[in-house]
Amino acid sequence: MSDLDHTFIDRHPLDGAAEAEYKIGFCLLPEFSSIAFISAIEPLRLANRVLGRKVYDWTCYSEDGEPVVSSAGLSFPVAGNLAEMPHQNILFVCGGLNIKTYTSTGVVASLRKAASRGTAIGAICTATYILAKAGMLSGYRSTIHWENTSGIREEFPNLDITTELFEIDRNRYTCAGGTASLDMMLSLVSVHTSHETALAIAEQLIHHRIRDGHERQRMELRARLGISHPKLLAAISCMEENLEEPLSCSDLASNVNLSTRQLERLFQKYLHRSPTRYYLGLRLDRARYLLTQTSLPIIEVALACGFVSASHFSKCHREHFGHTPSEERKLPH
Structure with a gap:
């Protein structure tokens, strides 16, 4: 036993x-x-x-x-x-x-x-x-x-x-x-x-260190993504902090002291997608959590994740996940 x-x-x-x-x-x-x-x-x-x-x-x-x-x-x-x-x-x-x-x-x-x-x-x-x-x-x-x-x-x-x-x-x-x-x-x-x-x-318990309550829940971005490039990590962090009001690609690049073209090259090299596509994925992932974990109306979920309309949100959601936001709520989670 x-x-x-x-x-x-x-x-x-x-x-x-x-x-x-x-x-x-x-x-x-x-x-x-x-x-x-x-x-x-x-x-x-x-x-x-x-x-x-x-x-x-x-x-x-x-x-x-x-x-x-x-x-x-x-x-x-x-x-x-x-x-x-x-x-x-x-x-x-x-x-x-x-x-x-x-x-x-x-x-x-x-x-x-x-x-x-x-x-x-x-x-x-x-x-x-x-x-x-x-x-x-x-x-x-x-x-x-x-x-x-x-x-x-x-x-x-x-x-x-x-x-x-x-x-x-x-x-x-x-x-x-x-x-x-x-x-x-x-x-x-x-x-x-x-x-x-x-x-x-x-x-x-072989628990090597008692963690303080103020420690972060999630892994550092570096460990989570397996990426060490500091400016790329800074850009992704900026994206995660601005999901409700998404920044433009040029603003993101400016925030990390890169040109837009340099930022696009970094995303293609390390993540094999454009900054815009990666950013959209982050927003849709957050939307999925809101759909499954809250009873917020779909339009409010859309606005909370930076989409200008329910129809645009629904189109993006279907293209990314293969089903609509309303269908998402009916799936087992």
Whole structure:
């Protein structure tokens, strides 16, 4: 039996009668990210082991009290339904794919009830969307998986949504998912116990460095694209920062101190396409995220991605992806 399997069967190798200092609940939503969830609970288990006492107790819930299947197709048992959850110090909602589908009135009501009883509220991966929908992020910094950043900003323009790895703002805890939940929990352990304890846990997990919340979610462009030319990278970065109001090719070239012809040659040499075609691809990729992750009207998606009309957007989308924006929304994601 693997160590991870042991976590679910015998959660606490210490005295079961001992009272934990912190009780943490996890609400598992269908299609949640199993790696983000596991990365969140393993530091808690190891904190108990390293310190030799029960600092943390954790319990899993679902909306209906039934087992939940993750995005990887794994079924996870739960202790009960969210509406009947006893008081917890922190409640984390664990999201993943198709988060809008699982943003139910029942989950939202249970979150509000827990918060009213003094429970701190957190979100892992895409579950930040549910906290936003529940009106629980107003006045707080929060973050979400990078694929969903543009969508949640469009739908909730008044919220302070960052691109950080994780955000801990008073009694709200959010992270980007994946292994970001590991670093967020290590940060919590450091506050609750000591930095030395967090380091010992990281070493047990063969996690060579505890990442700060301010670190970026995505790889550097250089690593992502396998390109090292500084001016080409600067031009692409400029494109990514200006998707709603696209810059002309001449403006892009001027921003990186190149002529238009020099910029075109760089794109052809390293990316085998023109700057205009590459830029269009970035805008259409963002549009795809907005179509699948928000309920924004197609015209608003078009305008948010720099298209002057819905018809022009639809034409470009069909040529690039092989189907229209409205058809995109009907496809499984």
